[in-house]
Amino acid sequence: MAVVETAAGPAPAVPAPAAPRPLGRLLRDRVGAAALAVVLLFLLLALAAPLIAALYGKNPAEHYGQNTPGLLSDGGLPVLPNGGISGDFWFGLEPGLGRDVLTQLLYGIRTSLLIAFASAAVTTTLGVLAGVAVGYLGGITDRLFGFLANVLLAFPTLLLLLALSPVVQSRLVDPGAAEPEWMQFLVLILVFSAFGWIPLALSLRATVRSLRERDFVQSARAQGAGRFHVVVHELLPNVRSQLLVHATMAVPTFVASEAVLSFLGVGITEPIPDWGRMISRGSEVFQADPTYMVFPGVALLLFVLAFNLLGDAVRDALDPRAGR
């Protein structure tokens, strides 16, 4: 029997493949889906770190190499080849202190992600508030903000982060007093947040400035909508995708910045596990024991790469016109 086409028939059972939702588009993109999987895996590993450590029977703090004879040589290097990889220590031992590399890596993800997510949340919030407000108000506020952003962006990021960390720390911690662990996290989040919101604010300012003149905003205003309504109900929904892309891209940036600062010795200090510091320690023994640096180095590369790929995929999924 022939299928009869009716003009006023119900919608076809199978939805048109032309316009899937952004998440569907993201998952259909093979690279994007793989990146998302890797990112989720890292998240899961971070959340489950204590559980995995318990099952595996090691913790990141204990100096196994020093407590158990025969694991480290007199020079502090693992006795077994490849950094002391064995059935007991899957990723080997840290030279010198003899801690377990696998658990250090797992707990290191927590350090990294905690700082990166908190900084991304703060900078995104600040960026939205400043960008939308300045773009909408325009006039003198806008010019002042433009100048301020120019001034702050003139400082090279890394130098500023490097120089600012001790200053912020000196404000928060009394000289001579021991610095609590959470304070180290707070200092880094503050330093990253102090300047990290500017790029987002700048790009939102430009978007809002052009949206402001569009008909739907004008008509809302003509109907008597107040500033608050215009900003929250008319402007914000239109910058949502820009926000999401920015937040995704911000996380790997902060992960990398945190690792750099710890590598240079002004970030997270012992005994909190941290990838940047592991690489720094690894660089000291690199010729004798390259394995120790390879694990955190490759983990960091994978992590940042996956997040960057995810950011690209999110952008493509949210804006199909942005061609590849």
Next chain:
Amino acid sequence: MLSFALRRTLQALAVLVAVSAAAFALFYAAPADPARAACGPRCDNGQVAAVRQSMGLDQPLLTQYTDYLAGVVTGRDIGDVDGSVIHCDAPCLGYSYRLHQPVTEALVDHLPVTFSLAAGALAVLLVLGLGTGFVSALRHGGRTDRLLSGFTLVGASVQIYFLGYVAQWALVYSTGLLPLPSYTPPAEDLAAWAGGMLLPWLVLGFVNSAVFARLSRSQLLETMNEEYVRTARGKGLGRLRAHLKYTSRGAAGPLVQLLGLETGALLGGAVITETVFGLNGVGRFTAEAVSGQDLPAVVGAVLLAACFVVLFVALADLVVAWLDPRIRLS
């Protein structure tokens, strides 16, 4: 063009003054005890008091700032912790109580290494970035494009210290293909200079080329579809020639601006690269000043770096205006 150049220069000067004020506020007004931070951890209370006096910390904040600015313009006398008075020549960026040396002098000592590193890295960045971007754009969507994009993304994600150590291990220690990175003044021995800097140039240039490659690819793709380029192609101009003559000029603006920013940032010191390869440039000097708690040296280095950025961003804007009349006439 002249009026644009004048306006842009004035704007850059205004930014510079504001930058100095911001740096001053961040580092001399914000720390709990600037005198202790300036003197360093090894100073006793008497020395800190001497520094406090010498830095004029008992003066109102505005006076301190104007004194500092006056020092930058005309130079000034500064008392060291041992009571001796040193004349700090203009541009005086302060006095390092740790090194017993004016900051400007110390920075100038480290500049040649940083300049050498920046020049070579920029050359690598330009060749790699533009080359990758151009080939990707020409082969848009094909396998070469995907391969190059992947390569670029790895460059954007890899940590420079990790790549630096791995490259040094692979190319220097294991195979001996390259000499151990070191700095020899080019005036002394040009070949040793280039050989010693080659690995740092390649690593720093590759990592920084990623953003440049991505931008040049998207810029070229966008401009390729502009009507004037399609017209030129339609009139029979060969593909490569049309792109070289018309597309590249149209796409150059944002690229020149990014290059200006990169140049300024590199001249301020490549902290990580210099640390990894043991090059004693401005970046390493700054990192050491931070860990040695030498506040005046830190502020001087940050200010110098910011000046380079402002200068090269302004220069890039001038070049862009020269390339594109729409900008200078608006």
